[in-house]
Amino acid sequence: MYAKRWRSWQYGLALAGAALLVAACGGAGDEGDTGGGQAGEPASGVGFDGTTIKLGVLSPLSGPIAVIGQPLTEGNKVWFDALNAKGGVAGKYKVELVQEDTQYKPDVTVQQYNKVKGEVVAFTQVLGTAPTLAVLPLLDSDNMLAAPASLDAFWVREQHLLPVGAPYQIQAINSMQHYLTEGGGNRQSRICTMVQDDVYGEAGQQGVDFAAEQLGFTVANTQKFKVGTENYAGQIGALAAARCEMVFLTATPTDAGKIWGTAAQARFAPKWYAQSPSFVNALAKSAVAPYLRQYVTIAAEGTEWGDTSVPGMKQMIDDVEKYAPQQQPDYYFAFGYNQARAMTAVLEKAVENGDLSRDGVMKASEQIGTLSFQGLTGDYTYGPAAKRNPPRSTTLFSVDPDKPFGLATLKYNFTSDAAKQFQFEKANP
Amino acid sequence: MTAFLQNCFAGLSLGSTYALVALGFVVIFKSTGVINFAQGGLLALGAYLGYTFSNNLAVAFGVAVLLCCASAALVGATFERIVLRRMVGQPPFAVIMITIGLLFILEPMITAIWGFDQKQITNPWNIRTVEAGGLVFGVRDLWTIGLTAAVVAAFFVFFRYSSLGLAMRVTAFDPEAALAQGISARRVYATSWAIAAALAALAGILMAAGPGGLTPSIGFIALAAFPAMILGGMDSPAGAVLGGLVIGLAEALTRGYQDELFSWAGSNVSVIVPYLLMIVILLIRPYGLLGTKEVRRV
């Protein structure tokens, strides 16, 4: 009996020993870093087979946040479709997107990142603050470049991220400046905020607080709300009780619609300024449209959808008509389109350097200098992360159901002095 | 004072919704011993069906409400018939899990059919209000409170005086003895599910007709109705209604006085107030305000 047991353990140990031997020969080794030839044709390597460049997209393509992820990804696609039709990067390398659904969850994003990192040159979209923060350490250790699809201010200083557009804080600061100078308010006005209880909301709040310090006003009342709340009567009641004359709103469309609906119902009518992601076209066609028209100003960038006097918008509208005619006017779409433009600039530079490896892409991202988005968003000065300077301009819109995207320009492309003062820092120093 | 009353009104409106959902929980729990986690899914389904009736098929809103309640009731009874009937006699968590499974099946079906974007139900209330005594009353809120009161009253009349109501009560008490009277337990179970689903659907469409419109997350409200059910006592329909109103009022008042009284506890305390209240009450009364004590046998 004992002997028998011993034998089977021996057997097990022997197997284990053999396994260890096999294991010893199975190290990961290096991930295929293929250094490119100098300033010639870039050598093929991970994500580049000599003719096609593959880019990753990590986006919630399903689930509740898909309403953001889908148009964003469509924006990526339309840009690259147009680019490919012109020959591709540097006129010869086609771009192909590898899309993975993250469901907006950090752990799934990490898995999906691991899934595609071995077949792409860079990521042209990672959507969501938490998912981006979750892959950030991996980007650092893999020396991979990714374009985040959110306007968080701390992306500016991350070398492995390629942000576009003016961060949320800038939108808030410029809005406050506008309210105090042209919007009918003054330093004594009762200025309030309503922000969602997450990183995005905190960014808006941070902008308003910064503006308060710079412009010399105080925030009379702040209401935070949980994303997906069904009943906003309490918050609106509190804002009304605080006799707010102006409320800065940081929300996403679903919540914003409920908030404005509740406000309209409570006959609470301050001047609202709202962060760009708060608005979607559908709101301009909803029952609260008259209220929005009267009281709401949206802070965003660029120009009205369909304003062909701006070259970037003309190009985008042309591309949409050609490659995605079913696409509705959408703020997120434009964002995705801009992301793709920034990524293309990096790839062009990398091809010019003759190096499409990860190191080459990272190097190129530091070399692209100031990139113009043709009026779709402000020009972005790239370079080493410490020296980057994002655009600080904002365009204010009023709600107008007759416009394609439901927004009419109120004040085009301005930069407040306060916004110029804003300093950008890393997420987790 | 005005602010206080305004908050109370908001609380009553919210509490009515909780009461409807919690009453549904209790009806199912009392007669079948099952906690129905799919209630939120049924609520969302009801609201979306209401949207389809009102917007796509353009029936009058009142008719849409009736139709959505009826169709949700049908779905509820079908669930019971196809799946839960097989689970009689299984341990409670297994049955809880089954309802969670059903919720997981229901949710993607809803979003596959109707999508994720916000829908506006064509309805006569929208954001209309009436003003009285310095207070602003949303027409939809008034209807919510009124309809809830009517439906709850109708339920109690049904439960107390109709023979099916009696059958539900005696089946809850002693299923086998009820069976011996010729009371079909199957019919009682299916009826309970149908009633609960219809109540949820009503809550759903009332919410969807509000300023918020309709999104798939509407079903989450059911999670806050759990404390309402527990607070009142899981087997007490009156307790569910009471619990719903208490939770609704507590939530709205905490929200209203967040800045003055609760800023120390962090923002949005009101969101967890239902759970905190539930825990406090359970510490004092382990079977809720009106629940009956479970008999423990060795």
Place this chain on the structure above:
Amino acid sequence: MIHITFKDEGVDQLPPPMLSVSNLEVVYDDVVLVLRGLSLEVPTGAIVALLGANGAGKTTLLRAVTGLLMPHRGKITKGTVRLEDADITAADPAEIVRRGIAQVMEGRRVFAEITVDENLRAGAYTRHSRTEIRESYTRVLDLFPVLAQRRKSIAGYLSGGEQQMLAIGRALMASPRLLLLDEPSLGLAPRLVEQVRDIVAQINEQGTSVLLVEQNAVMALSIADYGYVLETGKVVKDGPSAELLADSDIREFYLGTSAGQRRSFADVKSYRRKKRWSA
């Protein structure tokens, strides 16, 4: 075939039996065989007593007749149950009640949380005619004056005897042609046992056939026309009540009134052995 002398008419006849169970086999949990080919009959208008020790299968027989095996994971695997001309083997319980069989379950099982009136209403669940229900209700209250006094009381607050009356009253609300009673005397004081017996006799006189399951054989046989003795799922003896009452084995085992000659266990065994051979 059973021959019964009807007290009222005083003539021999062969009426179609109200209930006939033939060759019934019932299995619990797919493994435990409880009834092994049991056959019995309840003639129309008769009181039939079913005697037997604990575990003999009396309650199982009642469950099989009323369709209540399912909640106990039991199944009829063989044999038939007929109510007059209809085959009701494994029929739906509600259907069986509707056809005219009502049952007073062992342990009374009144709905303790609701009132006496509501209990009685629950008993009439399968009926729809309001006037007929009204009639039954008056009849029950006449039969049980004690219930008439406590119509609005919560059933759980009634005494044991009152609850037994309520359980019988509730069964009568279904206006049954056949009433099944499972141990109605269990746990009652002797005076109440007598009362229950008188009521059963009275119900029977009003035209309801009765199958009375009892361990109290004296009480049962004192009102029954015919009796069956059940052992381990089979009928081991049957006959007119008077005959059974006179039977020394029965006296020994169920009446406890034997003179004391045959007390040894071996004697018991002989009796059993004999019965098994003959079965």
Place this chain on the structure above:
Amino acid sequence: MGAHRNVTRGYADELRLFGTPLARTGLAALVVVFLVLPTVVQNDFWLSVLIYVGITAIGAIGLNLLTGYCGQISLGHAFFIGAGAYAAARVGGEIGLPLPLWLLAAAAIGAALGGLIGPFTLRLRGHYLAIVTLGLVFIGEHLWRNLTDLTGGNSGTPVTAGASIGPIDFNSLNLFGESYSRNQGWFWLVWGLVALVALLAKNLVRTRPGRALQAVRDRDQAAEVIGVRAGQYKIGAFMLSSAIAAMAGALFGSYQQFVSPDEWNLLLSIQYIAIVIVGGLGTIFGAVLGAIFVGALPALIDRYSEAIPGVQTSVGGEGFISVFALNQALFGLLIVLFLVFEPRGLAGIWLRIKAYFKAWPFSY
């Protein structure tokens, strides 16, 4: 000596951890798979899926001790997982304690929190307990959002806890002159811990406290009559399960290197319950099987979604249902099917297969 290999002679045989030679061979095979797999599957995607699965398995073992062996339904597992993750961030990352210490610290914090909640289990039964622990998830989420110093608030917190035991650093493993990737190292670390926790749990349930737990599950008052102090065991089981959950959370956080309050939600709790049920209640092995099944299935579907008809895999692509929706619906369907047709879960199926071969060639 001549007895059949499966005959048990007395309690000592019955209580052995791995009774039969068959089990021992199976164990050896598992050890081989454990050692070799990361070197064969070098794909970072599959490795990271398996690492998450392993972490989940640890948490599921904890929940199974509570639900499967003690009969208490907890929907609050996500709360303890979250607590563990933040513990790793602070103790392992900020203070910089080594892996064994931050794991133990997380377990201690989990146990302490469980001890706070545990007394509820004495007063509340069945459904009431389920809903109260559900409340715990929401209250927890509120805490995580507002205890900014501890959790980083809404922005979340990086977790920089190290992963070395003595000289072995699992983040960049170097053995026998061969270097291994972080994912390979973590695979060995996590699955090694799975084995350790499973062994400890199995050891617990076959000894006196484990039998007491099961007695409490089956009838707590009866257990008390025969001298089991049900109250102590209930709280103890709750603390133990929370401690294991917190360990899983700590591993989760330090593997992912970043955590945010959105992750510790009700869905996570439900997923754990589902794992325990799909795997089979009251079996340690089942918890691991369930974790593999529930964790790897979505990844499999996702990986091969192109091949499934009617599934939309990209923006503007064909199909009526997204991969995510399909996953969710399948998940729900699986739970329902399992409970209806095989309440004993995967472990039950496994037992049936085993029983079949044991009795072979006889069908019964």
